[in-house]
Amino acid sequence: MYPAFDGGQLRLLKEDDIKAVHEASVQLLGEVGVKVKSKAAREVFRSNGAEVDTATEIVKIPRDLLEKAISDAPSRVILYGREEKNDLHLEKARTYLGTGGTVLYALDLETGQKRRTNTQDLRDIGKMVDALENVSFYVINTYPQNVPDEAADINRFYWAITSTSKHVMGGMYTMKGLKDAIRLAEEIAGGPEKLRERPFVSFITLMVSPLVMDGLYTEFIMEIARKGLPLAIPSEPLAGATAPVTLAGTIALNNAESLAGITLAQLVNPGTPVLYGSTSSIMDLKKGYYVAGAIESAMINAALAQMAQYYQLPMYGTGGMSDSKINDSQAGYESALTAMTVALSGCNYIHDAVGLLEMCQVFSYEKMVIDDEIIGNIFRVMRGIEVNPDTLAVDRLKEIGPAGNFLVDIHTTRHFRKEFFFPKVADRRTRIDWQAAGSPDTAKRAHQMVREILAGHKPTPVDAALRARLRRQFPEIQGEES
Amino acid sequence: MSSLEELSNAVIGGDQDAVVELTRQAIVEKVDLNSIISRGLLPGMTVVGRRFKNGDMFIPEVLMAARAMNAGLELVKPLLVDGEVPVKGTVVIGTVEGDLHDIGKNLVGMMIESNGYRVIDLGIDLEPQRFVAAVREYKPQVVGMSALLTTTMLAMKETIEVLKEEGLRDSVKVIVGGAPVSQEFADEIGADGYAPDAASATELVRRLIG
Secondary structure, eight states: OOOOEEOOOOOOSOHHHHHHHHHHHHHIIIIIOEEEOOHHHHHHHHHTTOEEETTTTEEEOOHHHHHHHHHHSOSOEEEOOSSGGGOEEEOTTEEEEOOOOOBSEEEOTTTOOEEEOOHHHHHHHHHHHHHOTTOOEEEOOBOOTTSOGGGHHHHHHHHHHHHOSSEEEEEOSSHHHHHHHHHHHHHHHTSHHHHHHSOOEEEEOOBBTTTEEOHHHHHHHHHHHHHTOOEEEEEOOEETTTBOSSHHHHHHHHHHHHHHHHHHHHHHSTTOOEEEEEOOEEEETTTTEEESSOHHHHHHHHHHHHHHHHHTOOEEEEOOOOOOSSSSHHHHHHHHHHHHHHHHTTOSEEESOSSEETTTTEEEHHHHHHHHHHHHHHHHHHHOOOOSHHHHTHHHHHHHOTTOOSSSOHHHHHHHHHHSOOOSSSOOSOHHHHHHTTOOOHHHHHHHHHHHHHHHOOOOOOOHHHHHHHHHHOTTOOSOOO | OOHHHHHHHHHHTTOHHHHHHHHHHHHHTTOOHHHIIIIIIHHHHHHHHHHHHTTSSOHHHHHHHHHHHHHHHHHHGGGSTTSOOOOSOEEEEEEBTTOOOOHHHHHHHHHHHTTTOEEEEOOSSBOHHHHHHHHHHHOOSEEEEEOOSTTTTHHHHHHHHHHHHTTOGGGSEEEEESTTOOHHHHHHTTOSEEOSSHHHHHHHHHHHHO
8 A cells, every 4th residue: 555644634514515515516406406418327317216308418416326426436536556555445535636727738847938738748757656755646637649639548548557556547648548447458458357456546426516427537547436436526616606605605506516426327237436536626706717826726626625534435536736837936836835735634635636737738757746745745744753752751851961962862763764854955055055066946856856757767667578568559659668 | 795894874864873882893803993994984975975965965964974983983093093083184164253153153063073084173153254264273274253143244354354363364265155155245355265164165165175
């Protein structure tokens, strides 16, 4: 199991608030209903007792159906790695953070300029995920623009899985792409059964706010549920635009939408490992577009983590993004504040937490390293303060006494590595030493670390013969094997 | 692993009990006393210095290693012909008059000591005459002055003046340090060197004494 810490220290909702949100969501699903654009899905709802209006495509989900689905969904979902040490056990308030997207652009490592993403990015980012210790999973976060659109899915999953042995999760663009990705994963696992035993890939579907289940994405939910593979069902209401401007209203709506998706998945295949989810944020009301680094996004996700814990469902959430265009202080503080808020609420699987700039549109390698360090700081807070006679150290003070020091003491050497977080990006040198090193700013220091990882890190490979076979089977995969 | 290698490793690990035990054992087994020092105790400390420089070891570990090494040296010392372990040089340090801060100064002292120098720590709030007396008594190669307050920094200048008046300035190298101190300030008051932290202070001493 990958090392993880418990959140849950931050509680934005009171007990009564949680019940009120639940009741509001029950009311939304039972009285307003959801517009379900997939006929097959409407049939599933109808045959299980939901009220379906064929003309309007509105499905009203009654309380008992909803609550049964919540109890059928597992409280603990394991997202496996290609290697067991990378398994993620999602339950209660245990918190993991990692990548997310999906973006079309990256800041080029050579020039620093914004450029289109390609299959090499899929591989390089996978390697970075593999190397960075606070990044627990690889949500495929770039769209390769050097391959035809119909080859995007297979390239994304192939290069992600072969570049890291950590868990890989991704969204899909076509049904063929989803089926290919599953077939690919089955081949690597050694067959469909083996994949179901240890699914090292999982999938992201989505709900459309307010209260819509899209045709294609809803069919993705059903296909993945039938295969018994893990899936995240987030929704992305934007407060003030596709959701009420009040955070409570957005939270109730997001809750209802994600639960509607979970209900469908459980009706198709009870016990399907699903992640309740949110990618919610706000609309910037000065300019009229989505923003990613808003603190309210983190508050919505934090509150929804409490809802997920109330339902005992693992949660896929969002935190750690910035709307800045470069790695400046806005990039740092927005990412740190949002990631910390969501992590301390105990959201289990926080994606988008590393590498994203500019309203979730641009990936930065340097930011990925900086965010890894932000997460390290957050984990230190989550680990908390250990209080016992040894850590209170009264006996050490008895021995060392007034005016002594603790620099030369076994108590210090025994504890300092776990008591202190040791940053790698942050500069704590004196000005003299810093100037002697060429006065590098944060981005420049991070850049150096990216170079070292890309040049030196070697993820556990997928067997070469197997890769050769997959390349024959899926000729649309592009790029030389390394 | 030879027993001297084991001794080195015990120093690296800062394990004072093991260093004492292994040193005692080596003495009983009549291992050449100079070898115990030069092939057992000192090489351990050399490794520690290297690891510290690379960022693999931290100050408390370096100091624990130094303490362990010194515990070993204490056992060998009385058996040597002249009863003294050769040191690389002597450094007198202290916090200047009006200033009571000492953790930084103590740390500098410990780090210099851990590199094989004799360190005489005079303490805090030292009027210039105390430094003068110490230079006469211990004949150090280096005098290190510390100050944390901008208001007490000037006492460094005064101390250097007094050393001059007493005709001692040319017999020692004077180095200064402390949060408000800078290279410019050191140059201005006629000091021989400045270091921004304990590790660089040790480097500075090495450079000045050779």
